[in-house]
Amino acid sequence: xxxxxxxxxxxxxxxxxxxxxxxxxxxxxxxxxxxxxxxxxxxxxxxxxxxxxxxxxxxxxxxxxxxxxxxxxxxxxxxxxxxxxxxxxxxxxxxxxxxxxxxxxxxxxxxxxxxxxxxxxxxxxxxxxxxxxxxxxxxxxxxxx
Amino acid sequence: xxxxxxxxxxxxxxxxxxxxxxxxxxxxxxxxxxxxxxxxxxxxxxxxxxxxxxxxxxxxxxxxxxxxxxxxxxxxxxxxxxxxxxxxxxxxxxxxxxxxxxxxxxxxxxxxxxxxxxxxxxxxxxxxxxxxxxxxxxxxxxxxx
DNA sequence: CTTTCCGGTTCCTGATCGTAACCAGCACCA
DNA sequence: TGGTGCTGGTTACGATCAGGAACCGGAAAG
Numbered sequence: 001x002x003x004x005x006x007x008x009x010x011x012x013x014x015x016x017x018x019x020x021x022x023x024x025x026x027x028x029x030x031x032x033x034x035x036x037x038x039x040x041x042x043x044x045x046x047x048x049x050x051x052x053x054x055x056x057x058x059x060x061x062x063x064x065x066x067x068x069x070x071x072x073x074x075x076x077x078x079x080x081x082x083x084x085x086x087x088x089x090x091x092x093x094x095x096x097x098x099x100x101x102x103x104x105x106x107x108x109x110x111x112x113x114x115x116x117x118x119x120x121x122x123x124x125x126x127x128x129x130x131x132x133x134x135x136x137x138x139x140x141x142x143x144x145x
Numbered sequence: 146x147x148x149x150x151x152x153x154x155x156x157x158x159x160x161x162x163x164x165x166x167x168x169x170x171x172x173x174x175x176x177x178x179x180x181x182x183x184x185x186x187x188x189x190x191x192x193x194x195x196x197x198x199x200x201x202x203x204x205x206x207x208x209x210x211x212x213x214x215x216x217x218x219x220x221x222x223x224x225x226x227x228x229x230x231x232x233x234x235x236x237x238x239x240x241x242x243x244x245x246x247x248x249x250x251x252x253x254x255x256x257x258x259x260x261x262x263x264x265x266x267x268x269x270x271x272x273x274x275x276x277x278x279x280x281x282x283x284x285x286x287x288x289x290x
Numbered sequence: 291c292t293t294t295c296c297g298g299t300t301c302c303t304g305a306t307c308g309t310a311a312c313c314a315g316c317a318c319c320a
Numbered sequence: 321t322g323g324t325g326c327t328g329g330t331t332a333c334g335a336t337c338a339g340g341a342a343c344c345g346g347a348a349a350g
Contacts, residue, residue, distance in 0.1 A: 043188035087278025098327035123183040133232025243296040
C-alpha cells in the first residue's frame with residue numbers, strides 16, 4: 001500500500017516521500033489538501049529562508065548552511081530535499097574531491113521567490129507597526145495581571 | 146527579566162507573549178530576528194488559513210472553527226491570539242448569552258491577506274507542476290531502491 | 291434538573307525539531 | 321604510513337511543540 005507518512009521530516013530514515021496530506025480542506029475557498037501541503041512546504045520557516053538565499057544564484061550546501069544562520073545540517077538536507085522533490089530547487093552533484101553539490105532555483109522556484117520576497121518586504125515595512133502592536137498587547141496583558 | 150519563551154503556542158498557561166526570537170539572522174539579506182518572528186507568525190499554517198477565512202469579513206469563533214476544517218479549538222484560540230497580538234486581527238466581545246466573539250482583519254491584516262491570497266493563487270496554479278515533480282521524484286526514488 | 295451552546299483552558303501524548311556524533315572518500319602533510 | 325581536514329550526508333536521541341480530548345462557567349432551553 002505504501003502509505004506515505006505525514007509531513008516534512010521523516011523521523012527515522014532520512015527519506016522524503018510524504019504525499020498523503022494530513023488534513024482536510026478549508027471549505028471556505030475550495031482550497032484542498034494538496035494546496036495545503038504545498039503551502040505548508042513553501043511557507044515553511046526554513047524553506048523561505050533557503051529560497052531567499054537561493055534567490056541570487058546557486059549555492060553549495062555548506063554555503064547555505066553558513067548563510068542561513070541557525071539551521072542544522074539535518075534540517076538543511078531535509079528542506080532542500082523537499083524543495084527538490086517539489087521541483088522548486090535543482091540539485092547538481094559534481095563528483096570532485098571533496099564532492100561538490102550545488103543548489104539553485106528552478107523556474108518554478110524563482111516564481112516562488114518573488115512571492116517570498118514580497119512577504120519579506122511586507123514584514124520589513126510593517127515591522128514597526130507590528131512591534132508596537134505587540135508592545136501594546138503585552139502592556140495591556142501586564143496591566144490586567 | 147521577564148524572559149519570553151520561544152515561539153507560538155505556549156505549552157502550559159495559554160498565554161501568548163513570545164517576543165524573544167529563538168534564532169539569529171539570515172545574513173544574506175540583513176533580515177533579522179524580528180523579521181523572522183514576523184514571517185514565522187504570518188506564514189504559519191493556521192495563520193494563513195485564518196487570514197484567508199477572515200478575508201471576506203468578520204467571523205465568530207465557532208464559524209472559524211467550522212470553516213477551517215481540521216483546526217483544534219486550542220490552535221484556533223492560540224493563533225487568533227497571536228494574530229491579535231501582532232495587530233493583524235481585531236477581537237470584539239459581545240457579552241450576550243451565550244457570549245459572542247467576533248474576529249475581523251485590521252487594515253494591516255488586510256494587507257497581509259492580499260499576500261496570502263497571492264500565495265494561494267500561486268499554489269493553485271502551480272499545483273499540477275508540483276504534483277508531477279513530486280511524482281517524478283518519488284518514481285526515481287523507487288527505481289533506485 | 292439535565293442538556294446545549296459558547297468561547298476558552300488544561301492535561302497528556304505522539305510527532306517534530308535540533309544537537310551532536312558518526313560515516314565514506316579523498317587530499318594533504320609528515 | 322598514519323593522522324587530519326574537508327565535503328555532503330545520515331543516524332540516534334533528548335527537548336520541545338502541536339494536536340486531541342476532556343473539562344469549565346454561565347445562562348437559556350427543554
